[in-house]
Amino acid sequence: MDQPTSGAEPADAADGGAEALDRPLPEGVRRRVIALVADAFGGLTVAELPAQLRQYARFTPTRRAKFAGNAMAAALEGDPLFRQRIGERLSQAQPELAGALEAGSPPAAADPVDVAAAAYVLRPVGWVKLVEAAGEEVQRADAERVGEETRRELVQLREELERARAHTRSETERLRAELDAARKESESLHRKLRSAQSEVKRGEAALRRSTAEAEAQRAEAAAQLSAAESESRRLKHRLGEAEAAVEAGRRASREGRSMEDMRLRLLLDTVLDAASGLRRELALPPVTARPADSVDAVEPGRMSPKDIAARALSDTDPALLDQLLALPQAHLIVDGYNVTKTGYPQMPLEKQRLRLLGGLSVLAAQTGAEMTCVFDGAELAAPVLLAPPRGVRVLFSKAGVTADELIRQLARAEPPGRPVVVVSTDREVADGVAKAGARPVASVLLLKRLSRV
Numbered sequence: 001m002d003q004p005t006s007g008a009e010p011a012d013a014a015d016g017g018a019e020a021l022d023r024p025l026p027e028g029v030r031r032r033v034i035a036l037v038a039d040a041f042g043g044l045t046v047a048e049l050p051a052q053l054r055q056y057a058r059f060t061p062t063r064r065a066k067f068a069g070n071a072m073a074a075a076l077e078g079d080p081l082f083r084q085r086i087g088e089r090l091s092q093a094q095p096e097l098a099g100a101l102e103a104g105s106p107p108a109a110a111d112p113v114d115v116a117a118a119a120y121v122l123r124p125v126g127w128v129k130l131v132e133a134a135g136e137e138v139q140r141a142d143a144e145r146v147g148e149e150t151r152r153e154l155v156q157l158r159e160e161l162e163r164a165r166a167h168t169r170s171e172t173e174r175l176r177a178e179l180d181a182a183r184k185e186s187e188s189l190h191r192k193l194r195s196a197q198s199e200v201k202r203g204e205a206a207l208r209r210s211t212a213e214a215e216a217q218r219a220e221a222a223a224q225l226s227a228a229e230s231e232s233r234r235l236k237h238r239l240g241e242a243e244a245a246v247e248a249g250r251r252a253s254r255e256g257r258s259m260e261d262m263r264l265r266l267l268l269d270t271v272l273d274a275a276s277g278l279r280r281e282l283a284l285p286p287v288t289a290r291p292a293d294s295v296d297a298v299e300p301g302r303m304s305p306k307d308i309a310a311r312a313l314s315d316t317d318p319a320l321l322d323q324l325l326a327l328p329q330a331h332l333i334v335d336g337y338n339v340t341k342t343g344y345p346q347m348p349l350e351k352q353r354l355r356l357l358g359g360l361s362v363l364a365a366q367t368g369a370e371m372t373c374v375f376d377g378a379e380l381a382a383p384v385l386l387a388p389p390r391g392v393r394v395l396f397s398k399a400g401v402t403a404d405e406l407i408r409q410l411a412r413a414e415p416p417g418r419p420v421v422v423v424s425t426d427r428e429v430a431d432g433v434a435k436a437g438a439r440p441v442a443s444v445l446l447l448k449r450l451s452r453v
Contacts (some may be wrong), residue, residue: 020128021128021131021132025120025131025135026116026131026134026135026138026139028113028134028138029113029116029117029120029131029134029135029138030073032113032114032116032117033073033076033117033120033121034065034069034072034073035061035065035117036086036090036117036118036121037072037073037076037086037121038061038062038064038065038068038072039061039089039093040085040086040089040090040093041053041056041057041061041064041072041086042061043089044085044089048082048085049082050075050079050082052071052074052075053068053071053072053075056068056071076121083121083123086121087121087122087123090118090121090122091122094118097110097114097115097118098118098122101115101118101119101122101124101127101130102122102124106119106130112133112134112138113134113138115130115134116130116131116133116134116135117134119131119134236400237400237401237405240400240401241409244409248413266329266414266415266418267415267416267417267418269328269329270328270329270415270417270418270419271417273328273329274327274328274329315441315442315445316442316444316445316448317445318445318448318449318452320441320445321421321441321445321446321449322367322449324419324421324439324441325363325367325369325421326367327419328419329370329418329419330367330369330370330419330420330421331369331370331371331372331414331418331419331420331421332360332363332369332370332371332372332421332423333372333374333407333410333411333420333421333422333423333433333438334356334360334371334372334373334374334422334423334424334446335374335403335404335407335422335423335424335426335429335443336353336356336373336374336375336376336403337349337352337375337376337403338423338424338425338426338429338443339356339423339424339443339446339447340352340353340355340356342425342443342444342447343443343447353375353386356373356450357373357388357389357392357394358389359450360373360389360391360392360450361389361390361391361392362450363449363450364390364391364392365390365391370393371391371392371393372392372393372394372395372410373392373393373394373395374395374396374397374403374406374407374410375394375395375396375397375403376396376397376402376403377396377397377398377399377401377403404424404426404428404429404432407422407424407429407432407433408429408432408433408436411432411433411436411437411438412436414436414437414438416437417437419439420433420436420437420438420439421438421439421440421441422438422439422440422441423440423441423442423443423445423446424440424443425442425443425444
């Protein structure tokens with residue numbers, strides 16, 4: 001135990017210090033002790049307080065009891081000097097109670113809890129018995145209060161039980177009456193249910209018939225809608241072609257000449273170049289043929305038509321493409337992806353285009369023919385940033401228009417008589433351009449020719 005710092009011995013160290021509690025303070029006494037210490041706390045200076053309590057010096061008594069209760073109880077028990085100072089403040093605040101305790105005759109009318117709390121602080125002779133007596137008194141009072149509350153609750157529970165029994169009897173009678181009524185109503189509902197089930201079966205049969213008729217009408221409507229959509233697409237396609245033709249006519253008109261004039265002029269240039277080239281190539285002398293020379297006959301030492309046919313080139317011979325491109329004003333139209341996917345399908349589309357266009361550029365420089373390469377724009381996720389090579393026109397089909405249709409439009413745009421060669425293995429493309437007067441050749445033929453470039 002700490003020794004007091006003053007020169008005087010604490011009172012309880014002389015006479016009551018040997019006494020000690022053998023059990024914890026009763027909770028009521030402990031709360032009252034903390035309240036006494038909190039009230040007396042403010043009368044002490046900071047220097048008079050134990051070190052662990054100085055931080056609570058500015059607290060109000062209520063906050064001090066709330067936050068520093070345990071610390072004050074520990075200091076009161078372990079620090080005799082602090083307890084002596086608190087006892088002095090208590091003696092000044094309650095001199096009658098303090099005097100009675102010092103005399104060993106606590107007031108009989110005083111609250112046992114107050115007496116025990118004051119005795120714990122002042123520590124007079126026999127204070128342990130006073131604290132224990134107060135604890136027993138508090139426990140006895142609590143027991144009496146609990147017993148009284150228990151008796152009141154028991155009486156209340158008995159009354160509630162009687163009321164519940166009476167309510168249960170009335171509810172049982174009422175439920176029996178309701179059960180009888182419910183049984184009668186259930187029998188009536190069963191009869192109505194059987195009648196309703198019959199109605200439902202008849203309604204389900206009618207619903208199945210209506211559903212079958214609706215499905216048939218829906219199928220017919222879907223077929224009509226499909227036909228209408230197909231016709232609409234066809235009309236939109238024709239409208240697109242018409243708009244494209246109108247736009248081309250407007251563009252030609254703005255340039256000061258019509259499309260027909262351009263086609264006629266191109267045809268005239270083709271015929272003139274062909275005639276001039278043919279005369280120069282064959283070194284034709286002036287015409288010496290006579291009508292009699294046109295009579296079909298075989299002169300001695302001359303080749304027959306069968307011999308001439310035997311000298312024709314094969315459709316897979318690259319020399320055939322050279323002959324076609326050597327014609328005056330020849331125009332080569334290439335189905336781009338058809339050629340690349342035939343020759344090198346394993347490459348990405350971008351590299352396929354670059355490889356094909358590079359070969360066509362060299363071929364255009366060698367032959368001088370006009371060249372147009374068409375790609376399908378439907379396979380593009382974004383516009384292609386591509387610089388067309390010299391001598392090659394690069395076109396992509398618009399949205400809703402395939403590359404095959406764009407090739408057929410290019411073939412139909414050429415005047416009759418101009419040599420137009422279309423490279424594609426697509427049978428529909430070949431048949432379509434052949435009707436327009438163009439010469440279709442297989443993609444393999446162009447690939448073989450480009451392999452020589």
